[in-house]
Amino acid sequence: MNTIIDTPDSPLDRARGNCSSPLELDIDTLHQYLPVVRCKLAAGEYVYRMGQPFRALYLVHAGSLKSCELAEDGREQVTSFRIRGDLIGVESIGLSHCACDAIALEHCEIWELPYPPVIAACLQLPALQARLTASLAEEIRRHRSWMLALGTLNAEQRVAAFLLDMARDHARLGFSDCHFVLRMGRNDMASFLGIQHETVTRALSRLQELGYIAIQRREVRLLDGEALRFLACGERMRRPMAGAERAPRIKSMGHGRATSSLRRPAARGDTAYEAA
Amino acid sequence: MNTIIDTPDSPLDRARGNCSSPLELDIDTLHQYLPVVRCKLAAGEYVYRMGQPFRALYLVHAGSLKSCELAEDGREQVTSFRIRGDLIGVESIGLSHCACDAIALEHCEIWELPYPPVIAACLQLPALQARLTASLAEEIRRHRSWMLALGTLNAEQRVAAFLLDMARDHARLGFSDCHFVLRMGRNDMASFLGIQHETVTRALSRLQELGYIAIQRREVRLLDGEALRFLACGERMRRPMAGAERAPRIKSMGHGRATSSLRRPAARGDTAYEAA
DNA sequence: AACCGAATGTAACAGTCGGTAACAGGCGGA
DNA sequence: TCCGCCTGTTACCGACTGTTACATTCGGTT
Numbered sequence: 001m002n003t004i005i006d007t008p009d010s011p012l013d014r015a016r017g018n019c020s021s022p023l024e025l026d027i028d029t030l031h032q033y034l035p036v037v038r039c040k041l042a043a044g045e046y047v048y049r050m051g052q053p054f055r056a057l058y059l060v061h062a063g064s065l066k067s068c069e070l071a072e073d074g075r076e077q078v079t080s081f082r083i084r085g086d087l088i089g090v091e092s093i094g095l096s097h098c099a100c101d102a103i104a105l106e107h108c109e110i111w112e113l114p115y116p117p118v119i120a121a122c123l124q125l126p127a128l129q130a131r132l133t134a135s136l137a138e139e140i141r142r143h144r145s146w147m148l149a150l151g152t153l154n155a156e157q158r159v160a161a162f163l164l165d166m167a168r169d170h171a172r173l174g175f176s177d178c179h180f181v182l183r184m185g186r187n188d189m190a191s192f193l194g195i196q197h198e199t200v201t202r203a204l205s206r207l208q209e210l211g212y213i214a215i216q217r218r219e220v221r222l223l224d225g226e227a228l229r230f231l232a233c234g235e236r237m238r239r240p241m242a243g244a245e246r247a248p249r250i251k252s253m254g255h256g257r258a259t260s261s262l263r264r265p266a267a268r269g270d271t272a273y274e275a276a
Numbered sequence: 277m278n279t280i281i282d283t284p285d286s287p288l289d290r291a292r293g294n295c296s297s298p299l300e301l302d303i304d305t306l307h308q309y310l311p312v313v314r315c316k317l318a319a320g321e322y323v324y325r326m327g328q329p330f331r332a333l334y335l336v337h338a339g340s341l342k343s344c345e346l347a348e349d350g351r352e353q354v355t356s357f358r359i360r361g362d363l364i365g366v367e368s369i370g371l372s373h374c375a376c377d378a379i380a381l382e383h384c385e386i387w388e389l390p391y392p393p394v395i396a397a398c399l400q401l402p403a404l405q406a407r408l409t410a411s412l413a414e415e416i417r418r419h420r421s422w423m424l425a426l427g428t429l430n431a432e433q434r435v436a437a438f439l440l441d442m443a444r445d446h447a448r449l450g451f452s453d454c455h456f457v458l459r460m461g462r463n464d465m466a467s468f469l470g471i472q473h474e475t476v477t478r479a480l481s482r483l484q485e486l487g488y489i490a491i492q493r494r495e496v497r498l499l500d501g502e503a504l505r506f507l508a509c510g511e512r513m514r515r516p517m518a519g520a521e522r523a524p525r526i527k528s529m530g531h532g533r534a535t536s537s538l539r540r541p542a543a544r545g546d547t548a549y550e551a552a
Numbered sequence: 553a554a555c556c557g558a559a560t561g562t563a564a565c566a567g568t569c570g571g572t573a574a575c576a577g578g579c580g581g582a
Numbered sequence: 583t584c585c586g587c588c589t590g591t592t593a594c595c596g597a598c599t600g601t602t603a604c605a606t607t608c609g610g611t612t
Contacts, residue, residue, distance in 0.1 A: 093412075
């Protein structure tokens with residue numbers, strides 16, 4: 001199989017840090033300090049819901065889930081997708097109630113780590129404390145990475161970046177990084193990317209039309225990772241009928257959201273002088 | 277002074293959790309365990325830059341700063357604004373190098389907490405460990421809250437939400453919550469909100485035209501907090517010439533980004549069944 | 553005081569993307 | 583197997599907002 005992910009430091013990779021081995025703690029070690037409970041979930045079931053008492057963290061052992069932020073007025077958004085090795089529920093630490101929803105996208109197995117005991121165990125098990133802190137920091141970096149993407153990329157570029165991120169996740173689990181099945185539907189993808197599900201479909205169709213990917217429903221093949229990475233780095237997509245050259249940073253070509261940042265690469269904000 | 281922020285649980289408030297007292301740790305206590313260094317910064321100076329060796333966390337004692345995420349292709353975005361009481365640098369925990377930039381918006385005083393010693397001190401000082409973990413979790417919640425806003429609100433609504441957030445910060449420091457001075461310029465505001473600075477200006481002008489705020493350069497007065505909160509909760513702004521009624525959730529009125537979520541308040545994603 | 557650059561504000565134009573609708577295809581239940 | 587429902591796809595139109603250009607104000611320097 002040919003490798004799509006060849007740059008170990010793509011924009012979205014950086015957020016992940018050096019946490020290469022997902023499950024640094026085995027269940028036997030944990031069991032010495034904690035009453036770990038294995039839970040199985042069906043697709044659509046909630047791990048926890050916003051407003052419920054916060055009682056545990058959860059280590060994803062199999063399957064995939066989504067986190068949903070929701071406002072009292074009904075607005076909601078998927079803020080992350082989690083897979084094997086991820087620790088979920090950490091966003092509610094310091095609160096008495098859960099801050100958001102966590103919902104299984106498919107059949108899952110998760111390990112429940114009761115919260116006060118986890119803190120106690122951290123004192124006995126420095127590796128656990130480190131793992132918890134690292135998980136928190138990594139989640140911050142992931143969010144920031146996506147905030148950068150959502151703030152500077154247009155719809156097509158976001159979709160390209162998302163596919164690369166999914167490929168990376170898939171590769172991290174030891175599977176092919178150029179052929180995989182999306183775990184979430186168009187609505188969840190759109191919510192996460194801050195666009196509408198029709199726009200996601202449009203973008204996917206365009207990427208397929210360009211020959212960058214092949215997609216049927218949720219089954220994806222990445223055919224031209226180079227082109228996708230080119231897109232996800234804020235470059236404008238070459239139009240279907242456009243010439244052969246890849247148009248590196250052409251000025252005043254279209255009005256995509258991305259050109260704005262390309263136009264002012266050295267503008268370091270308002271009061272950001274170069275200081276020592 | 278009349279109070280603008282009367283609901284203790286606004287959408288963006290939730291993220292902050294119960295961390296009401298910002299500086300739970302005084303410098304004398306810290307000094308017993310750590311070589312704390314007081315640093316003064318001028319506007320525009322960097323606390324740290326992306327790629328530098330990660331060596332310390334910083335507690336903001338006075339002034340305000342911004343965090344900038346940046347990609348190798350030149351794209352960049354302000355991901356947060358920090359004020360007195362905030363702990364910055366935590367996003368690089370677990371990495372050998374800093375993951376982003378931190379830049380002073382004005383004259384600042386910050387306390388440098390060298391990183392390995394901080395971890396050591398956490399073992400001696402449970403309050404410090406709790407403070408660190410709480411800071412990390414709170415930052416995740418703040419990011420998620422803003423991801424919800426950026427994903428579901430249009431430009432005017434984002435600006436309204438931003439002003440309310442700034443008012444809340446200002447109130448948290450003990451100052452007026454209806455009259456304050458923005459610490460950042462239009463460019464930084466725009467970057468944070470994922471829009472262009474002209475759009476920020478447009479939105480601010482419109483809010484002023486509507487009588488919701490009074491603004492001159494960076495000095496802001498919130499005149500109608502109720503209307504602002506109404507906006508920031510995803511409701512569509514009533515047009516200048518529109519009738520008197522506040523148009524609660526009118527269907528098919530314009531094409532703003534916000535109506536999308538109002539249109540499907542019960543749609544809990546793709547595979548989200550109601551499961552016991 | 554005059555000048556200059558940066559930041560801010562305003563306006564006109566145009567493109568992307570959201571809203572809507574209609575349809576196709578897949579999946580599960582009867 | 584058939585049917586109904588949900589997901590996914592495509593097309594059209596227009597609002598929102600990015601882009602560009604320019605005027606104005608502010609702050610600091612000459």
